[in-house]
Amino acid sequence: MQTLLFGFGAIVAGVGGIVVLYWVLNKVVEQLPAKWEERLKPYVFIGPPLLLLGVFLLWPAVRTVYLSFFDARAANFVALDNYVRMFTTPRYVESLVNSLIWILIVPALSVALGLFVAVLSDRLKATAEKLVKSIIFMPMAIALVAAGTTFLFIYAWAPPGADQYGMLNAIWTGLGGEPQRWLSIDAARINTILLTLVLVWMQAGFAMVLLSAAIKNVPEDTLEAARVDGATEVQIFFRVVVPQIATTIMVLLTTITIFVLKTFDVVWVTTGGRFGTEFLPVTFFRELVVVRDQGMAATVIVVILVATIPIMVYNVKQYRKQEAMA
Amino acid sequence: MSATTATDVGQDEALEGGKPERVPRSKGRILINALLLALCLFWLVPVIGLLISSFRPRDDVLSTGWWTVFANPLEFTQRVTIENYVEVLEAGMGPAIINSFVIAVPSTVIPILAAAFAAYAFSWMRFPGREVLFIVVIMLLVVPLQVAFVPLLRMFVGMGIQGTFLSIWLAHATFGMPLAVYLLRNYIGSLPREVIESAKVDGASHFQVFWRLILPLSVPALAAFVIFQFLWTWNDFLVATIFLRPRPLTVELVQLVSAFGAEWHLLMAGAFVTMVVPLIVFFTMQRFFVRGMTAGSVKG
Numbered sequence: 001m002q003t004l005l006f007g008f009g010a011i012v013a014g015v016g017g018i019v020v021l022y023w024v025l026n027k028v029v030e031q032l033p034a035k036w037e038e039r040l041k042p043y044v045f046i047g048p049p050l051l052l053l054g055v056f057l058l059w060p061a062v063r064t065v066y067l068s069f070f071d072a073r074a075a076n077f078v079a080l081d082n083y084v085r086m087f088t089t090p091r092y093v094e095s096l097v098n099s100l101i102w103i104l105i106v107p108a109l110s111v112a113l114g115l116f117v118a119v120l121s122d123r124l125k126a127t128a129e130k131l132v133k134s135i136i137f138m139p140m141a142i143a144l145v146a147a148g149t150t151f152l153f154i155y156a157w158a159p160p161g162a163d164q165y166g167m168l169n170a171i172w173t174g175l176g177g178e179p180q181r182w183l184s185i186d187a188a189r190i191n192t193i194l195l196t197l198v199l200v201w202m203q204a205g206f207a208m209v210l211l212s213a214a215i216k217n218v219p220e221d222t223l224e225a226a227r228v229d230g231a232t233e234v235q236i237f238f239r240v241v242v243p244q245i246a247t248t249i250m251v252l253l254t255t256i257t258i259f260v261l262k263t264f265d266v267v268w269v270t271t272g273g274r275f276g277t278e279f280l281p282v283t284f285f286r287e288l289v290v291v292r293d294q295g296m297a298a299t300v301i302v303v304i305l306v307a308t309i310p311i312m313v314y315n316v317k318q319y320r321k322q323e324a325m326a
Numbered sequence: 327m328s329a330t331t332a333t334d335v336g337q338d339e340a341l342e343g344g345k346p347e348r349v350p351r352s353k354g355r356i357l358i359n360a361l362l363l364a365l366c367l368f369w370l371v372p373v374i375g376l377l378i379s380s381f382r383p384r385d386d387v388l389s390t391g392w393w394t395v396f397a398n399p400l401e402f403t404q405r406v407t408i409e410n411y412v413e414v415l416e417a418g419m420g421p422a423i424i425n426s427f428v429i430a431v432p433s434t435v436i437p438i439l440a441a442a443f444a445a446y447a448f449s450w451m452r453f454p455g456r457e458v459l460f461i462v463v464i465m466l467l468v469v470p471l472q473v474a475f476v477p478l479l480r481m482f483v484g485m486g487i488q489g490t491f492l493s494i495w496l497a498h499a500t501f502g503m504p505l506a507v508y509l510l511r512n513y514i515g516s517l518p519r520e521v522i523e524s525a526k527v528d529g530a531s532h533f534q535v536f537w538r539l540i541l542p543l544s545v546p547a548l549a550a551f552v553i554f555q556f557l558w559t560w561n562d563f564l565v566a567t568i569f570l571r572p573r574p575l576t577v578e579l580v581q582l583v584s585a586f587g588a589e590w591h592l593l594m595a596g597a598f599v600t601m602v603v604p605l606i607v608f609f610t611m612q613r614f615f616v617r618g619m620t621a622g623s624v625k626g
């Protein structure tokens with residue numbers, strides 16, 4: 001009850017505070033000579049959000065890069081030691097390799113499935129299309145840890161001879177196999193691959209929604225023209241539709257890659273990174289919370305950050321292109 | 327997001343006008359329907375399994391697969407129990423529901439107004455640094471939030487607010503800000519210039535234009551962001567486990583999993599408790615949710 005009141009108070013204080021803040025700042029600026037008012041007002045409008053971003057994101061990010069050159073307690077300068085450890089210790093190398101598997105599987109598979117559903121459901125009746133899309137989209141609303149728990153049950157194991165209540169083992173034994181502890185099998189990275197499927201399950205709907213909107217934006221006359229020229233539906237899809245939705249596909253691949261690189265919840269709640277399933281975001285969490293090595297945690301996240309730089313550059317370029325067109 | 331409204335119209339047209347020609351002959355259609363049906367089942371099965379298991383007694387869950395209930399539906403209905411839910415709620419998930427709300431609601435409401443002001447300035451005011459600052463926002467859009475964690479922890483400890491709700495509101499407000507500014511700028515920037523200009527001719531200040539014109543017109547975009555941010559903060563485990571002492575549902579669930587490894591009847595009930603609110607939000611607000619997403623990225 002107390003927390004509830006507290007939360008309510010926070011909403012009132014937060015919203016009220018911001019309204020008052022803007023009102024006061026605005027009043028102050030309005031007292032200035034007109035010339036100064038015009039000059040300063042934009043900064044009043046963008047000030048509070050930029051202040052938050054600067055103080056709680058940008059500045060800490062810079063500090064993090066700096067801390068990655070320090071030891072566990074952030075006390076002694078160790079130059080590149082953390083980075084050397086990162087790229088030579090088997091445990092971290094394994095984490096890097098697993099990260100590669102994650103960013104190879106999840107974005108591509110999510111986009112492929114999303115495209116598949118978007119294209120095929122487009123041919124259904126309106127109500128059926130809506131239903132299909134809602135179903136595929138639904139996992140997006142679920143917490144990652146809840147999805148992880150759900151799949152933990154699907155991959156569950158019971159001793160041979162007992163009834164397999166885990167679905168994968170039920171199917172597997174039904175086909176004549178021995179029940180397996182799936183998430184402990186790191187041969188061929190089977191456990192990591194099984195875990196990536198959880199994220200695909202969640203992200204395919206996201207891809208589907210964006211792709212579906214993009215496909216519906218493809219001008220009908222370009223399709224007509226191709227049909228008149230005698231192109232088959234498949235040819236039309238690959239030669240006419242896909243080029244026109246290429247930007248959306250790129251946006252999706254990049255957005256999902258970024259998402260994968262910061263999402264540790266599924267692995268954390270299922271294996272905790274054991275059995276060779278650790279990948280970069282899990283390593284970061286473990287270093288920060290379990291090992292309590294701040295320097296190493298900073299190093300891991302800097303490595304992730306560096307991996308996102310090409311995407312950052314691409315996004316800025318896209319934005320520039322859009323602005324030039326507008 | 328005028329692009330999105332156009333999309334919506336386009337959708338209806340595609341449904342009624344362009345469709346019949348594109349529907350292939352019946353054989354192909356049966357194949358398509360079968361494929362989609364299979365995929366939908368595949369997508370639903372995890373949640374159905376979870377839901378059924380959460381209502382079965384422990385012994386049943388551990389002795390037979392949840393799908394066997396379809397073979398003996400009568401037996402299942404006789405043995406249905408809410409005991410699992412009672413147990414997880416008493417084990418800590420009850421108060422955690424309140425904590426989840428106390429995290430998610432302010433973390434959603436607080437950043438939105440500030441983001442709207444900034445989006446307005448980025449769209450309709452000219453000032454030195456506008457371009458550069460917006461590019462910084464776009465770059466921050468993809469920065470993994472963890473990059474701020476180590477210094478932020480020290481900062482919050484130094485400020486004496488580490489572990490409190492205040493620290494998590496600040497963290498969520500900040501991490502959600504780039505997306506909020508970006509989404510809202512796309513929308514507010516696409517409002518018709520004449521509307522804003524005519525208001526200015528009538529002598530309205532930027533502040534008045536913002537309150538009387540921009541905010542009411544932006545309701546769809548604001549709603550989209552509210553849904554995003556609410557789901558994100560409700561479902562978040564990472565930020566909560568690091569910056570907050572009281573436990574929200576997600577953190578409770580992870581505790582439950584590590585405490586009761588194979589007590590599936592409890593884990594499934596616990597997982598479902600965390601999902602109820604997001605699923606309600608999702609199914610009632612799906613339309614806004616979809617619009618918000620398409621507004622962000624389908625632009626030209």
